[in-house]
């Protein structure tokens with residue numbers, strides 16, 4: 057049965073014509089309260105095409121910022137202003153400008169897990185779902201600087217064979233998954249397929265049966281005849297997997313696979329944001345315009 061807070065959220069979002077978007081790593085009750093739950097690419101696509109007046113983003117700040125960049129006229133709310141992706145802070149606009157001055161010929165591909173300012177300084181954006189496609193869309197003879205995730209960059213380089221320089225950023229949640237932890241789970245569950253996110257270290261992605269974005273992991277599991285899976289990504293995603301694949305069993309690749317920033321948003325904070333229209337996300341217009349093109353170049357790729 058829905059709680060009084062969940063009922064209030066459902067009523068209030070209709071009153072103000074709001075769309076609630078949630079990432080797969082959100083707490084289960086937030087995923088259940090959302091209109092749409094997805095990976096970064098799907099959420100950006102939803103944000104780009106919604107007729108709603110208000111977008112409430114249950115995720116981290118770079119996601120809500122991207123929604124605002126795509127929809128400057130709409131109100132975008134992030135129910136917890138302190139929810140930031142630590143990897144996105146590992147490259148700044150200033151650092152990137154400096155790098156570009158020294159290497160003017162390189163094309164810059166930024167992972168969507170980056171600030172609006174970094175997007176504004178980049179040629180094209182990507183998510184983990186389309187990074188290979190985005191890199192392949194760049195002229196074959198151009199060197200590519202990939203920011204900020206060195207692990208996703210290394211995976212894409214392995215898939216494309218392109219000349220790539222990786223920024224030294226990483227996700228503190230995925231980067232600490234070790235091969236030994238994966239081997240322990242594999243020994244315990246020998247029939248299970250190993251499916252991991254490309255933010256995991258190269259020795260882990262090489263060992264996996266599949267390397268996918270969160271939405272890609274869901275599709276892989278749904279289409280697989282196998283019934284057991286070792287999952288190398290954030291634990292909130294197990295809620296989606298269990299809901300969509302009730303007959304299948306999932307083992308987290310390590311215990312405590314949690315992104316603390318993704319867990320800041322609670323039903324109470326979501327209700328308060330809808331009630332008082334607080335935690336509005338703003339992006340300065342000059343940065344927004346440049347960052348829009350970087351995101352749009354990605355979104356028009358099919």
Ligand code: 13P
Nearest residue numbers: 095096097183184269270
């Ligand atoms: P996805 O785009 O696969 O959902 O990943 C986002 C993210 O932050 C992974 O850590």
Ligand code: SF4
Nearest residue numbers: 141142143227229315
């Ligand atoms: Fe950032 Fe990693 Fe959390 Fe994703 S899981 S939001 S990359 S810290």
